[in-house]
Amino acid sequence: MEINPAVTFKHGRKLMFAKRPKVLIVGAGLGGLTLGAILQKSDIPYEIFERAPQVKPLGSAMAFGAATAPMFKQLGIYDEFVALAKFNDSIHFSNEKRQTVYKMEFPNFPDESFSSKLFGADGFIVARPLLYDLMLRQVPTDRIHMNKKVLSTKQGGNGIILRCSDGTEYEGDILVGADGAYSAVRQNLYAELKKADRLPADDALPLPFSTVCLVGQTRCLTAEEFPDIAKENCQFINTLGGDRPYSWSTFTTRQNTVCWGVVLYLDKSSSKLHDSFRNSEWGPEAASAMCEQVKDFPVVSGGVKKLTFQDLINWTPKELISKVMLEEKVFETWYDCRTVLLGDACHKFNPAGGAGAINAMHDAITLGNYINALPHHPTAEEITEAFKAYREERIPWVQEAFDTSKIFRVMASKTILGKIIRFCAKYMPASMQKKSAIRMNANRPQIAFLPKAEDKGLERPAPQTSLSAMTPADEQEDVTPAQAV
Template structure:
């Protein structure tokens, strides 16, 4: 590696991995991305709510118009109890729009991946390699070697693990020096491999637009032990029998209003069981939660997205925060790589320091967001009497929701942007962003 141009190996081509590909392309840093699935763009995974922090970062790649074409804006969150009785709508998305200058948008994972893939230059697209499952990670004198299950191997100055909750990079980075672990280190290693706790399970499904579903609304049902979220628009995996048993138990839960369908209490609602009979795709997964303690190993391996932190989906924050990880990390890498012509010019210590700064910048933010998400799931599934009280009488109060979102807006306004990508800040709301998108040189007033 020493005399060769610096290069980064990215493992994982999900929404966060492909964001890394865009950011490195813009930063002029060479890379290769290894994805275990047979294709980068696939109909896999639940739909995603893209929030203002994720959309603003992606807007810097010029993809916002394309995202808007294949996604729907959200405005109202309608809420029901398990019997289908309304428990008050929440203007969550309206206030988020006002505060930060654009609507949250619901998009299928496939559409998001397609937009991001299409927006990459052809040369960058050719660096995204499907059917490449990482098997091992070794440290060399001046970089890393990633080996794949098909026998191929890829050298780089460092590896970025964007390979999700069960990250192979996270598993291998602790021992990548090839040293034999002591029992204590082995225990630490086991904890690193499974750093997330699971309290909830999630059954998700995509189904066609059935009567009663209003574009732009999200509906939720809240009640003991279970909650649903529906919008228009895994991994211990569970079997088809597990899914069928789940639907048999919870099929009565309301997903939305439906003039053509009555539930067991005679209310006009679309139930989970009814929607299941129309489903296009389903999944049944554990909802892991947590924040990994160490996001990097020396200056050779670093984690982003679900590999570093995992939230329940209730607040739609996991992917969006993964995208912001990429912003912070690649801003730092850009500074280091732009002054180095060969791998030998990049000191491991400098990279290690950058990785620590990256984690320091993100750790408290994602820990807070992770706990919000967990509490949101607990409140919606009425995990305790207090949670039920909060859900029914406190958080549904418009005044309190607005107050809470104003408080959160001040934190959101601190979210960074790519500091090396110039452009126009099209997303501007009531709370001004602390970090502005750099103005193109030509437009600067001298």
């Protein structure tokens, strides 16, 4: 396949075979699957490539609400999502004595009791494996290729080539890197840009991280074992370690399980120690070692019996416990030529703010809108312009989510600044709480080429540029060569 010469047109595109750009998506995580589910609703050809031989149901709980409700409704899966999730309207902050220090309700104002009145949808907690399975079912199995480790990519004016470790090659028009914090697509792209002296210095630096997290999900429990399981709403408990650099959270689910996570906050010296194990420590042995370190941490269960993390660990299948490092960075470079990045590949948040998956999905919505708006037989220049519009629309929201995640991360720490933030949050006036909630739920993007989901929220969603992106059907009948190139 010759990919270097730029495409030129001697005839109007409408007179040519109506070819939509083929999209190669690397990474079958939530971001990649969401983009696949969106493109599945269009006539754009796509394929997804995942390096893992099989999907493992790892992870803890995730929070979703008005920010993703419109997309779920447009894809026809909102009711199924709600059936899997548990209503959540608050976070309980506790100390090591299992005492509630304060309760954060979002929102809880005299004139609007629930998020649905303000933003058109309520907030829910769902186990990550269940949400992943829901999104996986939106993509036909023949569109997903497992055990495909990317070795190299090559792009040019006429297309892109993806080469995998098993010797296979795939051709397309657009390459989307949705393959996580250590994205192979990003590494290949940045290597090309660095060679051409076009890579910003900060993008060449290693990913910084300040926390390590142990997560898991128990088997189904009874109300006798964990009384909070029986409560109608999700019991989201966040506990701050007293004299130790840890915080931990538990979430009750619709399936009567408890999702849990323990976060270790690193200082400069401990960060360097963990950094030396970036590629080797994150396996079953490391998870077992951290389980041993946290087993005596107290757990709030809503009952008289005093549970510890050892109980949660005993109730959790060992293969569902994982240890991960939590990086934090927003990359400056998101695209070049026919290659574009999505989700953790271009912005990695600390999960304290619960913004990672939501922003990956928002990336997929925006990118999907601009890809769908590309003309038939798009040139590399037109594709690059679409990617530029995608980044410009997303970067303000991404930066805001990144900053908010850092605040939540510090808030859960035992630092002086953490104490100040918790004090301010506890005694924040209702007017300020409402203003903050409105800002955090303002971005409620929709898929431009599907029927719009009704949003009955009193607070209207923020403007969305890609919602009015032109589709090929809206193009003028005649396109001159000058316009086409």
